[in-house]
Amino acid sequence: MVLFSLTVFASSASHQSTPESGTSSNFVGNQACAGCHAQIFDSYSRTPMARASGPALDHFSPADFLHAPSHVHYRLYEESGKAWLSFDRPGDPQVKGKRELLYYIGSGRRGRTYLFATNGFLFESPINWYAKQGVLDMAPAYREAHEMPLNLPAFTSCLACHTSQMQPPEPGTDNRYPNPAFVHAGVSCERCHGPGSSHVAGGSIVNPAKLSAERRDQVCMQCHLEGAAAIERPGTHLYDYRAGQNLSDFVRYYVLTDSHQASLGAVSQVEALTQSTCKKKSGDAMSCTSCHDPHYSPPAEERVSFYRQKCLACHGTSFAAKHHANEPDCTGCHMPALQSTDIAHTQVTDHRIPLRPSAEAIPSSASLITPRLTLFPGNSSGDERDLALAWESLAESKMPDATAEAERQLQRALKISPADPFLLSGLAYMELQKGQASKAQLLYEHALTIDPTLADAATNLGVIYARQGNARLALSLWIPVSDRNPARSEVGMNIANTWCAASKPDRAQDALLRVLEFNPDFGPAKDMLHSLEHSRPSCGK
Numbered sequence: 001m002v003l004f005s006l007t008v009f010a011s012s013a014s015h016q017s018t019p020e021s022g023t024s025s026n027f028v029g030n031q032a033c034a035g036c037h038a039q040i041f042d043s044y045s046r047t048p049m050a051r052a053s054g055p056a057l058d059h060f061s062p063a064d065f066l067h068a069p070s071h072v073h074y075r076l077y078e079e080s081g082k083a084w085l086s087f088d089r090p091g092d093p094q095v096k097g098k099r100e101l102l103y104y105i106g107s108g109r110r111g112r113t114y115l116f117a118t119n120g121f122l123f124e125s126p127i128n129w130y131a132k133q134g135v136l137d138m139a140p141a142y143r144e145a146h147e148m149p150l151n152l153p154a155f156t157s158c159l160a161c162h163t164s165q166m167q168p169p170e171p172g173t174d175n176r177y178p179n180p181a182f183v184h185a186g187v188s189c190e191r192c193h194g195p196g197s198s199h200v201a202g203g204s205i206v207n208p209a210k211l212s213a214e215r216r217d218q219v220c221m222q223c224h225l226e227g228a229a230a231i232e233r234p235g236t237h238l239y240d241y242r243a244g245q246n247l248s249d250f251v252r253y254y255v256l257t258d259s260h261q262a263s264l265g266a267v268s269q270v271e272a273l274t275q276s277t278c279k280k281k282s283g284d285a286m287s288c289t290s291c292h293d294p295h296y297s298p299p300a301e302e303r304v305s306f307y308r309q310k311c312l313a314c315h316g317t318s319f320a321a322k323h324h325a326n327e328p329d330c331t332g333c334h335m336p337a338l339q340s341t342d343i344a345h346t347q348v349t350d351h352r353i354p355l356r357p358s359a360e361a362i363p364s365s366a367s368l369i370t371p372r373l374t375l376f377p378g379n380s381s382g383d384e385r386d387l388a389l390a391w392e393s394l395a396e397s398k399m400p401d402a403t404a405e406a407e408r409q410l411q412r413a414l415k416i417s418p419a420d421p422f423l424l425s426g427l428a429y430m431e432l433q434k435g436q437a438s439k440a441q442l443l444y445e446h447a448l449t450i451d452p453t454l455a456d457a458a459t460n461l462g463v464i465y466a467r468q469g470n471a472r473l474a475l476s477l478w479i480p481v482s483d484r485n486p487a488r489s490e491v492g493m494n495i496a497n498t499w500c501a502a503s504k505p506d507r508a509q510d511a512l513l514r515v516l517e518f519n520p521d522f523g524p525a526k527d528m529l530h531s532l533e534h535s536r537p538s539c540g541k
Contacts, residue, residue, distance in 0.1 A: 026195030027165050033189045033196065040295045044189070047297040048107035053162045054185035056083035056101035056114055065127055065136040072148045072521070074127050074136075076101075076114075085116065085125055087148060095148055095521050101125070103181070105154075105162045113139065115154050115181075118518055121486060122154040122175045132337075148521035151487040154181070160239040161223035164188035168239065172453035173484045192219050192294060194243045206244040213284035214379065217270070218247035220288045225270040227253040227376055229390035234420070253376045254390040271376060272351035278314070304329045371399065385420060388413035392426040406430060421451040429460065437464050455481045459491055471498050482514070489519045496528060500539035505532050508539075 030050075034041040044050050051059070060083050065074045072095060075086045083101040099116040105124075106112035110132065114125040126149045127136055142149050153175035159166045163182035170176045190196050192208055199205035208219045222241055231252045232238060241250045255271055270288070273279050279286050291310040298306040311330045312320055327333070335349050373390050375382040388409035395406035410427040417423060428443035444461035447454055462477035475498055482491045492515035499508035509532050515525040528539075 026197045027183065027188075027190055028196045028200055029184050029190075030188050032200050044295045047295070048109045049187040049294070051107040052186045053103060053105050053159075053182070056104050057081075058185075059104060059108060059112070061129070063129075063136055067127075067138055067148075069144050070146050070148055070521075076127075076136075083114070085114065085127075087126075087150070089148075089521075092521075094516065094526055097520065099150075103163075105158065117179075119486070120176055120179075121173075121518070122177050122181055123150065123487070123518075124152040124154050124158070126150055126152065147523060149519075150521065151489060151519040153485075153487045156237065156239055160237075162187075164191055166239050168237070170484070172455065172480075174455070174487065176484070187223075190243075192243050208243060209289070211244060213287070214377075215244060215246065217287055217377075219243050221247055221253070221270050224288070225253055225376070226268065227255045227271060228373065229254045229393045231386045231389045231393075233386075248380045252380065252382050252386040252390075254373045254382075254387070255376045257372050257374045268348065269351045273353075274377065276351065276353040277355065278353050282314070304332075307331045371401065384409070384413040384416050385423060389422055389426060392430070395430070403430070403433070419450055421447040421454055421457070424450070425454055425457040428457065432460060432464070437467065440464060453484075455485050455488070459488070459494075462494065466494070466498065471502060474498060482511075486514060486518045489515050489522045489525065493524055493528075496525070497539050500528070500532070508532060 030041065030045075057078065060078060061076070062078060063076045066072075067074065070089070072087055072089045075084075077084055077086070084098050085101055086098040087095060088097075089095040099118070101114040101116050102122075103115040104112055105115060106129075108129070108131055111128050111130045113128040115122055116125065117123070124139060126139055126142065128139055129136055137143060138145065139149065139152060154177075155174065156166065156169065159177075159182060163185065164187060165183035167178040167181055167183070184190075192206075193199075194206035196205055208216050211219075222238065230238070231254070233250055233252070236250045238251045241247055273288070282290075290313075291307065305328065308320075308328050308330050315323075324333075331349070334353050334355070335351065338348060338350050371394070373387065373394070375387075388406070391402060391406035391409045394402040407427070407430045410423055410430065414420070414423050414427060424443045424447035428440040428447065431437075431443065432440040441461065441464045444457045444464070447457045448461065452458075458477040458481050462474040462481075465471075465477070466474040475495060478491050478495050478498075482488065482495060486492070492511055496508045496511035496515070499505075499511060509529065512525045512529045512532070515522055516529070519525070
């Protein structure tokens with residue numbers, strides 16, 4: 001049978017809101033701010049942050065796209081007051097259909113994608129609009145794919161930053177959200193100022209400018225920092241964070257440090273800024289808002305002069321008179337737009353503000369000789385658990401030399417926190433990779449006793465049981481995982497192959513049809529279903 005191993009993710013714990021977290025009744029939405037702050041409201045509504053998400057028909061542009069490697073033709077169109085994505089491949093009846101697009105994600109400045117729902121589960125469109133190149137293309141990592149990826153879950157990490165008042169997914173699921181998935185489109189006022197109900201009633205509200213430098217910067221960090229690893233704290237999630245709280249109570253960020261500079265990802269602005277001479281010399285006096293007005297985005301014809309004035313606020317007009325006086329575009333030279341290392345067709349402004357910029361490619365993190373993980377920012381407090389899970393995530397990404405360090409850190413952290421299900425699951429995966437199935441089994445069983453919703457642990461433990469010939473125990477783990485996370489096609493294939501091997505073709509067929517409901521171009525499922533329909537069952541191994 002097809003045995004599938006997934007990895008441990010520190011973000012998959014069941015949702016538990018913290019006592020400080022804002023509740024639905026605390027949020028009032030942007031319109032409640034408009035009466036007293038009309039000018040700011042109007043200005044902010046035209047910024048990319050305010051337009052980061054919304055109903056699919058807003059800013060909708062019909063388009064056609066033929067993806068040559070997969071031979072799938074996609075079409076974005078409007079019909080009967082709704083937005084649609086259709087797909088078809090000539091001669092393949094399984095790859096022919098449409099999905100109603102519910103939301104857009106992305107302001108359009110860099111790009112935009114759309115979200116649709118299948119049986120209550122929310123997914124990303126397989127095609128994106130990339131603004132810099134002005135092209136439709138496949139979602140990142142699928143440009144050369146030969147199968148249509150219609151099962152890309154809309155994870156909380158996406159919705160948490162592009163929407164406001166995101167509704168948490170059902171426990172144990174990757175992407176089954178309440179309807180609607182979020183209450184307010186775009187990044188609302190309350191994302192940076194906190195819940196506004198008490199302010200509307202005459203009370204105070206968070207002003208990031210009056211927070212400590214650490215808390216001020218964290219307001220931007222929540223969405224403009226990814227780092228090499230982001231590890232959520234036990235019982236919390238990034239989307240629980242509210243402006244003014246300590247972001248480190250919700251998530252810990254780790255970055256790679258070395259004699260080489262790390263690559264520039266699409267969401268690396270805060271990390272890159274700390275590497276700049278400007279920030280190093282200015283210290284806490286400099287923040288993102290030193291150069292960016294959160295309430296205003298200058299139009300294209302004003303951008304050069306707007307940002308030049310930001311530079312001159314520190315460097316002075318006398319400096320400008322002798323430093324390239326005839327070239328007013330400071331950012332064009334010292335903050336060039338470089339190609340993102342993690343998203344195709346996308347450029348990212350170099351917030352390292354290099355003194356002597358170079359168009360040479362920046363080495364990727366994989367080229368680091370001796371990678372070292374450092375907590376970001378340096379004044380944050382971490383612990384063994386977070387560091388161990390950060391290393392484990394790097395090992396999962398196949399970073400050279402990360403596996404041995406991940407195993408060492410996991411073992412160390414478990415001595416301190418022996419009942420942490422993520423540490424147990426992480427070490428179990430490392431043992432499984434080494435072929436130590438018996439050790440992995442004990443660790444997975446312990447982890448699932450503590451948290452039965454861990455999909456990756458249940459999947460991999462099912463693999464171990466199946467290899468032992470215990471199909472009943474394997475199915476008892478896989479079926480709930482597949483029910484809660486149907487986008488995990490390989491888990492569905494494990495179920496189908498197990499029923500097939502047990503001479504229960506009807507149950508195998510049901511499992512395959514469920515896989516194809518969410519992933520209609522999945523080759524192994526299509527092939528096996530064809531063999532079952534022609535009474536020539538071929539069970540995988």
